[in-house]
Amino acid sequence: MKSYNLDGFRGITIAMYSCYDASGEIDVEAARRLARYYAESGVKGLYVGGSSGEGMLQSVTERKRMLEAVVGEVGDELTIIAHVGAPATRDSVELAIHAEKVGAHAVSTVPAIYYRLPAPSVEAHWQAIIDSTDLPFIIYHIPQTTGFQLSVSLLSKMAAQEKVIGVKISAESTFELQQFKAAGGKDFLVLNGPDEQYLAGRSIGADGGIGGTYGVMPELFLRIESCFEQGLLAEAQKWQFIVNELIVELLSFPSLYGACKAILKLRGYDTGEPRLPLLPVAESDLSRIHALNERILSLAAQAKGAGL
Ligand SMILES: CC(=O)N[C@H](C=O)[C@@H](O)[C@H](O)[C@H](O)CO
């Protein structure tokens, strides 16, 4: 039984994008404005510095600045999860200690990356981070980018610790998600990664999700979640299918985050371009972004009208 209150981690958590100014530096004001926009959308929380947040492309100092901006703006209203994953355990520990100091509600991390590491290395990496703070810890399982296959036995070992409250699963197997839930037990959170499968994940045991496309269409994911909660499965499926058409379109641009950032810019939230090697939207694609944004806005109004 975990002693932490887990309610703030259930439901919809946006994997937040990073905010840069015109010269590519962290833009604190833009980060605050974006966090405020999300707080007003009705979601539960923000995941800062993860894949969508480009944490891996930033220095430790920049990551701290981004987190401070978000916690400073909405830390009293939303659950803030700081992603502290880095190739070097030392950097992750430094980021975790900082996250606790500034008031984040949890830390989360991928396995150590770059080297192909055996499970004992990953375990030692995670343990050092867990031991460095009193914050709850959420494992980030994303084997398609890290190359690390988290076994049920390591997951069970980690989940037995009081501070390890959950796992975010970006692997596409919903069977694996169910197995992790079974291994972690009732009080262990399993958070859906693939946005295209939010409803499938929830149906097979996920407690909520953290997603990289929620940030351009939180209303649509809130609608799926609320239909699911009410047992309106056909309606939930209808919205998941709508969302999936939008995701296919978002993924047709040179980078997902470039497309999301271009959409937010049209809404008055200029978060700059993604950092290289992530590509921005090309000038010639801007009309397609414009049309996609209009489509999302009209669906979001519909979803809201139907009651989030
Ligand atoms: C592989 C990856 O980055 N997955 C993200 C997080 O789990 C998702 O949120 C995707 O960005 C999203 O499902 C679009 O494919």
Ligand SMILES: CC(=O)C(=O)O
């Ligand atoms: C999707 C997610 O959790 C991330 O972008 O880190």
